[in-house]
Amino acid sequence: MSNTLSVGLGELVISKDPDDILVAYGLGSCVGIGMICPKYKIGGLLHAVLPENTDGDKTSTKFVDTGIPVMLEKMKQAGSDLRDIHVYMAGGANMLINSTLSKTFDIGTRNAAAARAMFEKLNIKLQNFEVGGNTGRTVRLYVAQAKMTVRVIGGTERDL
Amino acid sequence: MTGEPTYFSEELLKVLQAIAKDGLVSAASGLSSMVGGPLTVDNPCVKLMKVREIPNALGGPENEAVGIYLQAEGDLSGHFMLVFPYEKALEMVDMLMEVPPGSTQQLGSLERSALAEVGNLTASFFMNAVAASTGINSRPTPPAVMVDMIGAILDIIVATTGGISEHVLTFQASFKYAERAVKADFWVIPDPVNLEKYLSQKNV
Numbered sequence: 513m514s515n516t517l518s519v520g521l522g523e524l525v526i527s528k529d530p531d532d533i534l535v536a537y538g539l540g541s542c543v544g545i546g547m548i549c550p551k552y553k554i555g556g557l558l559h560a561v562l563p564e565n566t567d568g569d570k571t572s573t574k575f576v577d578t579g580i581p582v583m584l585e586k587m588k589q590a591g592s593d594l595r596d597i598h599v600y601m602a603g604g605a606n607m608l609i610n611s612t613l614s615k616t617f618d619i620g621t622r623n624a625a626a627a628r629a630m631f632e633k634l635n636i637k638l639q640n641f642e643v644g645g646n647t648g649r650t651v652r653l654y655v656a657q658a659k660m661t662v663r664v665i666g667g668t669e670r671d672l
Numbered sequence: 673m674t675g676e677p678t679y680f681s682e683e684l685l686k687v688l689q690a691i692a693k694d695g696l697v698s699a700a701s702g703l704s705s706m707v708g709g710p711l712t713v714d715n716p717c718v719k720l721m722k723v724r725e726i727p728n729a730l731g732g733p734e735n736e737a738v739g740i741y742l743q744a745e746g747d748l749s750g751h752f753m754l755v756f757p758y759e760k761a762l763e764m765v766d767m768l769m770e771v772p773p774g775s776t777q778q779l780g781s782l783e784r785s786a787l788a789e790v791g792n793l794t795a796s797f798f799m800n801a802v803a804a805s806t807g808i809n810s811r812p813t814p815p816a817v818m819v820d821m822i823g824a825i826l827d828i829i830v831a832t833t834g835g836i837s838e839h840v841l842t843f844q845a846s847f848k849y850a851e852r853a854v855k856a857d858f859w860v861i862p863d864p865v866n867l868e869k870y871l872s873q874k875n876v
Contacts, residue, residue, distance in 0.1 A: 537732070537821070538822055538823020538824045538826075539827070541831050542827050542830070607827060608741065608816045619827075647820060648821035648823060650821065650823075665736055665819075665821055
């Protein structure tokens with residue numbers, strides 16, 4: 513039996529239960545960052561909303577720049593081997609394509625850029641990613657299979 | 673003074689409720705001229721909703737929906753989003769195009785522009801109602817129509833309000849034409865700074 517755990521806006525979920533599937537539904541400009549420790553079967557999924565922390569709370573998972581370090585720390589606390597950790601990223605779409613509003617509002621691109629900057633700073637290599645475009649995505653992280661999948665509307669679920 | 677207590681005061685909600693009713697009633701008259709018959713807006717209600725509760729209120733974040741988004745520019749700035757579940761959007765188009773229910777099967781450019789017009793009219797009349805009662809003028813930007821998962825559409829609202837508040841003002845109303853009715857959810861998220869100006873104008 514598998515358990516599906518929904519990861520809502522600005523939330524971070526870490527699981528050590530191999531039956532768990534962590535899901536972030538309908539990511540638009542938000543980014544879903546998945547981390548998997550294949551050795552100990554530990555998985556985490558972060559659903560970050562905005563690129564930069566503005567409220568000064570260093571533990572906030574709503575923001576990409578503070579969410580990633582918090583996530584790494586929680587993965588470590590859960591017993592992950594940080595030397596071998598698989599990191600995935602999906603989301604960061606620009607939902608307002610073909611609109612005069614889109615130029616003033618590209619949080620998606622900024623979210624993805626903030627994540628890349630943070631990965632670089634922390635010397636983390638991305639296993640795979642699917643960002644940008646203008647469609648929403650649902651991501652699922654399978655703890656037991658140590659994989660992350662992406663689905664867009666009208667499409668089928670596929671491995672990232 | 674800034675912060676959530678001001679943003680969410682009961683008085684402000686009451687004022688907005690009255691404005692919303694005025695705005696939606698006049699939006700209905702605007703839509704009537706578009707469909708060539710009497711279209712009414714029933715049961716408009718205003719409430720505060722947590723952003724994270726919205727996707728479930730609309731059937732789940734992965735459900736396909738249509739979002740019509742625009743911004744208010746001018747003295748009162750803010751964001752407007754009209755959201756229909758996908759099936760409801762098709763019904764709305766049937767109503768606007770005066771074709772039998774079930775005729776519209778997909779949203780092409782014509783259907784999308786009809787929906788954009790609904791957003792445009794609703795927002796314009798809302799802003800006119802605000803202007804009529806407060807003297808605060810604003811105008812809508814051209815609308816953007818999105819067809820995608822509800823969660824993804826709402827990310828626009830989430831991202832624009834993210835640093836400010838976890839609640840948004842929601843307006844719900846049914847558009848009625850002859851025997852047909854389509855329920856819509858309509859969000860208006862004015863910037864808090866502007867709300868204060870608004871409150872002071874209303875002397876509440």
